[in-house]
Amino acid sequence: MQDEVVPVGRNLPVQPHATNSERIRQQKRFKQNIPWLLMFLPVIAYYVVFKYIPMGGNMIAFKNYNFTDGVWGSPWTGLHNFKLLFTDPIAFKTIRNTFVLAVLSLVANFPFPVLLALMFNEVRKLWFKKTVQTLMYLPHFLSWVIVGGLAVTLFAQESGTVNHLLKQFGVEAYPFLYKPLSWMGVFLGSGVWKEAGFAAIIYLAALGNIDPSLYEAAGLDGAGKLRQIWHITLPGIRSMVVLMLILGMGRIMDVGFDQVYNLQNPIISDVSEVISTYIYRVGLQGGQFSLTAAMGLFEALIGLVLILITNAIARKFGHGLW
Incomplete structure (x- = not known):
């Protein structure tokens, strides 16, 4: 009778303690960095509000923009x-x-x-x-x-x-x-x-x-x-x-x-x-x-x-x- 071939890694023992310790270490690191993340939020808000959102206005370069129709309603001109x-x-x-x-x-x-x-x-x-x-x-x-x-x-x-x-x-x-x-x-x-x-x-x-x-x-x-x-x-x-x-x-x-x-x-x-x-x-x-x-x-x-x-x-x- 031929021996059964066991795929590598199928029967390896799971190490729950190592996984849990890594998760606990990540949570601890996140909690330690919360003050720094909060300080970084105004910077993110500044770039989102004043840098990235206004990029949408570049579409008027491809339109015949007028105040009556607005940005979305103005006709496209390519x-x-x-x-x-x-x-x-x-x-x-x-x-x-x-x-x-x-x-x-x-x-x-x-x-x-x-x-x-x-x-x-x-x-x-x-x-x-x-x-x-x-x-x-x-x-x-x-x-x-x-x-x-x-x-x-x-x-x-x-x-x-x-x-x-x-x-x-x-x-x-x-x-x-x-x-x-x-x-x-x-x-x-x-x-x-x-x-x-x-x-x-x-x-x-x-x-x-x-x-x-x-x-x-x-x-x-x-x-x-x-x-x-x-x-x-x-x-x-x-x-x-x-x-x-x-x-x-x-x-x-x-x-x-x-x-x-x-x-x-x-x-x-x-x-x-x-x-x-x-x-x-x-x-x-x-x-x-x-x-x-x-x-x-x-x-x-x-x-x-x-x-x-x-x-x-x-x-x-x-x-x-x-």
């Missing part, structure tokens, strides 16, 4: 609004201006926080370091209305402080805010002044994770400050730099409404009209909600594509987000 968007010369110029200003802002704003963090890291006088850090952080908390007012006060053609100093040296006043190149310089400079100090906090936190013994070993080997920064400090914050670059690429088409609106004027509208001001002027003031919704959706898609491309490149070097 890709008609996108066709209008890319055939309108003003809209095309707006997209071009947004891309140019965004790339210049990324190039100008990205290295300054890193340089500030490196300089703060080398300062040994604590009182001086804290004083300078505070002065550099403060502009972040100022409204763009204030920063724009300061820029106008400094660079106005007739009453500006800079032109007043130029006149003292016999130089003719220059219309900084009415020439495209100089206006872009003021735009970029005000952005760096306002945000560089606060952004440096992130890199300072990353610098705190570098092992001090590496600097001591490099010093014993005869490496100076510059070599220590190049071979120890910069590689130590490389992951954070890549992370901030990926996040910055996602916002590359989002120049921002406040800064542009407070600095622009009709004379330089050929370079200062960006997507955010276009949506305000054409959408809110002009009532073309579907057209500007298509513009906003296009902006979001470009940001998504740039994030995916940048992350794919970073992942090849072992620094991707996912």
Whole structure:
């Protein structure tokens, strides 16, 4: 008589005690984390209410929206609004201006926080370091209305402080805010002044994770400050730099409404009209909600594509987000 073949695992003994202990351990862990979960609920509610639910409004980009029929009752138009968007010369110029200003802002704003963090890291006088850090952080908390007012006060053609100093040296006043190149310089400079100090906090936190013994070993080997920064400090914050670059690429088409609106004027509208001001002027003031919704959706898609491309490149070097 042939022996009966017993499938593997059929007659293995059940371990109820192990299962129960694991369940008890999970329940205990959940109860311990209840305060943290409750603290996280407002964050979830914020993103659900103000970020995810409004995404449903993007459907008006594919409709001829009007107040009478509402979002759901307005007739569908398919890709008609996108066709209008890319055939309108003003809209095309707006997209071009947004891309140019965004790339210049990324190039100008990205290295300054890193340089500030490196300089703060080398300062040994604590009182001086804290004083300078505070002065550099403060502009972040100022409204763009204030920063724009300061820029106008400094660079106005007739009453500006800079032109007043130029006149003292016999130089003719220059219309900084009415020439495209100089206006872009003021735009970029005000952005760096306002945000560089606060952004440096992130890199300072990353610098705190570098092992001090590496600097001591490099010093014993005869490496100076510059070599220590190049071979120890910069590689130590490389992951954070890549992370901030990926996040910055996602916002590359989002120049921002406040800064542009407070600095622009009709004379330089050929370079200062960006997507955010276009949506305000054409959408809110002009009532073309579907057209500007298509513009906003296009902006979001470009940001998504740039994030995916940048992350794919970073992942090849072992620094991707996912």
